[in-house]
Amino acid sequence: MNSTQQTVRVGLFFLLGLALAWITFESLSGGRFFKEKGYTVIAPFSNLKGLKNGDEVLMAGVKVGSVFRTRLGHQRVEAVLTIDPGVKIPNDAVASVQQSSLLGSNHLEVGFGTPGAPLIKDGDEIKTQDTVDMNQVIAQLGALGSKLEQVAGDIGKALGGGGQSASLFNKLDTLVTETGPRFEDAVSNLQDITAKIKNGEGTIGRLVNDAQLHDELLAGVTEIRNAAAQASSFAVDAKAITEQIRSGQGTIGALVFDQKAGDDIRVVARNLREISDKLNSGQGTFGRLMTDDTLYREAQGLVKKADRALDSMGDSGPITAVGVVANQLF
Amino acid sequence: MKQLTALCENFGSAICMLARSARHINTLPRQFPRFIEQCYLIGYTTLPIVTILSFFIGSVLALQSGYSMQNFGAKQFIGTLVGLSMCRELGPVMVAILVTGRAGSAITAELASMNVYQEIDALMTMNIPPERILVLPRLAAVLVMMPVLAIIANLCGWYGGAIVCQYTAFISVDTQSYFAALKRYMEFNDILDGLLKAEIFGFVIVTICCYIGLSVKGGPREIGASVTRAIVVSLIFILVLDYFVTKALL
Numbered sequence: 001m002n003s004t005q006q007t008v009r010v011g012l013f014f015l016l017g018l019a020l021a022w023i024t025f026e027s028l029s030g031g032r033f034f035k036e037k038g039y040t041v042i043a044p045f046s047n048l049k050g051l052k053n054g055d056e057v058l059m060a061g062v063k064v065g066s067v068f069r070t071r072l073g074h075q076r077v078e079a080v081l082t083i084d085p086g087v088k089i090p091n092d093a094v095a096s097v098q099q100s101s102l103l104g105s106n107h108l109e110v111g112f113g114t115p116g117a118p119l120i121k122d123g124d125e126i127k128t129q130d131t132v133d134m135n136q137v138i139a140q141l142g143a144l145g146s147k148l149e150q151v152a153g154d155i156g157k158a159l160g161g162g163g164q165s166a167s168l169f170n171k172l173d174t175l176v177t178e179t180g181p182r183f184e185d186a187v188s189n190l191q192d193i194t195a196k197i198k199n200g201e202g203t204i205g206r207l208v209n210d211a212q213l214h215d216e217l218l219a220g221v222t223e224i225r226n227a228a229a230q231a232s233s234f235a236v237d238a239k240a241i242t243e244q245i246r247s248g249q250g251t252i253g254a255l256v257f258d259q260k261a262g263d264d265i266r267v268v269a270r271n272l273r274e275i276s277d278k279l280n281s282g283q284g285t286f287g288r289l290m291t292d293d294t295l296y297r298e299a300q301g302l303v304k305k306a307d308r309a310l311d312s313m314g315d316s317g318p319i320t321a322v323g324v325v326a327n328q329l330f
Numbered sequence: 331m332k333q334l335t336a337l338c339e340n341f342g343s344a345i346c347m348l349a350r351s352a353r354h355i356n357t358l359p360r361q362f363p364r365f366i367e368q369c370y371l372i373g374y375t376t377l378p379i380v381t382i383l384s385f386f387i388g389s390v391l392a393l394q395s396g397y398s399m400q401n402f403g404a405k406q407f408i409g410t411l412v413g414l415s416m417c418r419e420l421g422p423v424m425v426a427i428l429v430t431g432r433a434g435s436a437i438t439a440e441l442a443s444m445n446v447y448q449e450i451d452a453l454m455t456m457n458i459p460p461e462r463i464l465v466l467p468r469l470a471a472v473l474v475m476m477p478v479l480a481i482i483a484n485l486c487g488w489y490g491g492a493i494v495c496q497y498t499a500f501i502s503v504d505t506q507s508y509f510a511a512l513k514r515y516m517e518f519n520d521i522l523d524g525l526l527k528a529e530i531f532g533f534v535i536v537t538i539c540c541y542i543g544l545s546v547k548g549g550p551r552e553i554g555a556s557v558t559r560a561i562v563v564s565l566i567f568i569l570v571l572d573y574f575v576t577k578a579l580l
Contacts, residue, residue, distance in 0.1 A: 003363055010369040013377065017478025020485055021521075028518045054514045105406075105514075 038065055038087075039122035043079040043095045046130055049106060051097050056107045057081050058098075059089075067108060079108065081126075089126065090117035096129045344541040347461055351469060354462040364467040372433040372468070372536075373475030380428050380479050381486050387420055388412055388487030392494040396501035405503050409511030412491035417516070417524040421483040423572055425476065426531035430564040434539040437468060438560035441543025442553040450544065465540045469533065476532035477525045484524065488512065523579045530575055535564045 045051075048070055057065035065083035072078075083089065090113030098109045110126070120126055159168050196202050200209035207213055244250055248257040255261060278284055282291035289295055358365065395411045441464060444450050450460050488509075495503040542560040546552045 003366070006370045007363075007366045009374050010366050013374050014369070014474065014478060017481055020481045021477070021525075024481065024485070024521055025518050028513055028516055028521070052514065054510070056510075 038082045038084045040068070041065075041081045041083050041089070041120055042123070042125045043081055043108065043128050044073060044076045044125060045079065045097065045128050046076060047133070048077050048079060049097045049131070049133055051079055051106050051108060055105075056100075057083065057095075057110060058107050059087070059110045060112065064089075064110065081108065083120075089120045090114055091120050091124065092117050092127065093120070094127045094129050096131050098131065340541070340545075343545065344537055347465060347541055347544065348469075348537060350459060351461040351465045354459065354466055357462055358466060358470055361463065361467050364463065365470055368467045368471035369475055371436065372429060372471050373479060376425075376429055376432045376475075376479060377482065379432060380425055380483050383424060383428060384416070384421065384483035384486040385490040387424060388416055388490030389494045391415055391420070391487070392491035392501070393498065396495065396498060396503070400500055405501060406507060406511055408491065408495055408501065408503055409508035410515040413488055413512035413516050414520060416487035416491075417484045417521050418527075419524075419572075419576070421480050421487060422524045422527040422531060423568065425479045425483050425528055426535060426568045427565065429472070429476070429479070429532060430535050430539075430561055430568065433472075434535045434564050435557050435561055437536065437539040438543040438557045439553060441540060442546040442556040443550075445544060445546045446548070446550055446553055460544060464544070465536075468536050468540060472532040472536045473529060476528040480525050480528035481521070484521065526579070527572070527575050530571060531568050534567050534571060538564045538567060 051067060051070060053067055053069050055067045056063050057067065064087040065081050068080045068082045070077060070079050081095075089110060093111045093113030095108055095110045097106055099105075100107045197205045197208055200206055207217065245253040245256055248254060255265070279287045279290055282288055391412050392408055395408050396405060399405050399408060399411075441450075444464075450464075453460050453463070492505045492508045495501050495508045496505050539560045542556050542563065546556045
């Protein structure tokens with residue numbers, strides 16, 4: 001092999017190495033040569049939760065793009081997404097960071113949005129939703145575990161007797177020991193009572209065993225129920241009357257709530273009192289009629305005279321009788 | 331103590347050899363044909379074995395990791411594992427070992443032969459420093475060729491892993507997912523770290539092999555022994571340095 005061939009081969013070999021290094025660099029750093037085609041969408045978040053460049057953007061599990069890069073914004077972080085050209089995303093679709101596996105890899109899940117809604121264009125922002133961070137969940141579980149541990153400790157103390165107080169089991173033992181005889185007496189009494197009921201003794205026994213008594217009781221209850229219904233109806237009526245009275249309707253209502261009627265009644269009562277006073281004091285015709293019996297006596301004498309006149313008329317005609325009466329009277 | 335003194339002497343002599351070589355670095359453009367010849371011997375002739383070996387290392391790595399990872403559902407990370415392993419560790423180390431075996435042994439044998447047959451003495455008699463025409467072109471060639479070999483080894487290993495993932499029934503990770511995982515967790519700095527490692531390994535290999543070749547004393551039997559010693563010392567240095575360089579680069 002001559003020197004020229006050797007030089008050419010070494011040169012080609014070296015260029016091959018340079019080309020491979022450039023391809024690797026472009027591929028790994030997302031350079032222009034290997035940049036994915038598509039349009040750009042900005043997804044703002046308060047926390048990216050480990051989302052990295054190159055992570056997948058999925059819509060219902062189907063890859064529709066990738067995270068081109070992540071950057072800090074104003075009080076937020078932004079994931080710049082490259083969405084495949086054929087994929088149309090409505091502008092009300094919501095993106096969220098989801099965990100792909102328990103080993104920590106993430107992806108960006110994009111919802112379908114509303115059909116017919118305006119589509120997201122190149123450079124637009126997509127709505128995002130922060131998901132629950134596993135670290136937060138684990139922290140909350142840790143706090144919960146601490147509380148459970150505390151509760152378990154309290155229960156253990158209560159059961160085992162913490163400090164100077166007796167344990168729960170000791171208290172229960174004492175309670176059972178002390179109340180055992182009384183409990184046995186109570187059970188014995190209950191047995192007696194149930195035996196009497198079974199034999200039809202006493203009120204409850206007869207009630208349980210006597211069908212007639214039961215029917216009468218039922219009838220009594222029915223009557224009580226009817227009475228209660230009537231009382232209820234009466235109460236409704238009374239309520240209506242009360243309402244009427246309160247609203248000033250009817251005589252009683254007018255009496256109670258009508259000022260003018262009250263004044264009139266007051267005047268009438270005053271007049272009646274005056275009349276009764278006059279009657280009692282013998283003033284006026286009726287007063288004298290009530291207190292002085294002269295008129296009564298004169299009327300009695302007049303009747304006697306009329307009686308005698310009638311007797312003396314005998315068989316005289318009616319005209320004569322009238323004339324006699326008129327003569328006697330006038 | 332004697333061995334320790336010999337070790338320190340060897341270190342010192344090797345550094346002096348490097349210093350003498352560096353002193354003649356301005357003569358490198360005039361030695362371009364020698365440089366190209368060494369590039370050909372160190373890089374081009376090592377390429378086939380590097381390609382084959384790296385491809386199968388990547389394949390085996392994917393196979394083993396797929397077998398292990400299928401038990402806990404982490405097969406989608408095989409690309410990441412193979413990619414990072416090849417570019418950060420296996421690629422540079424395997425290239426260094428292959429260059430030691432393929433080119434380092436040849437360098438030691440050639441220089442040891444020249445030394446045994448007094449060609450080195452002849453050069454020195456002609457006031458031609460042996461480091462200028464024997465060491466410097468080789469050092470320059472290995473510094474140029476090692477990154478090229480390493481990047482080819484990386485790519486061959488990645489594609490070997492991708493093919494295994496695609497066509498092995500119990501792995502069944504398609505090529506797209508494999509390379510997506512490989513790209514997701516890897517940066518170009520990982521590649522650069524690997525290339526830097528390869529440079530360091532290549533420099534150390536050629537230094538050791540040249541020094542042992544130039545320091546041979548005795549008859550022709552010493553040529554074989556010096557080759558064996560050069561390869562053993564180079565491999566030890568590669569693996570020891572690998573730890574320290576990796577730790578420094580992390």
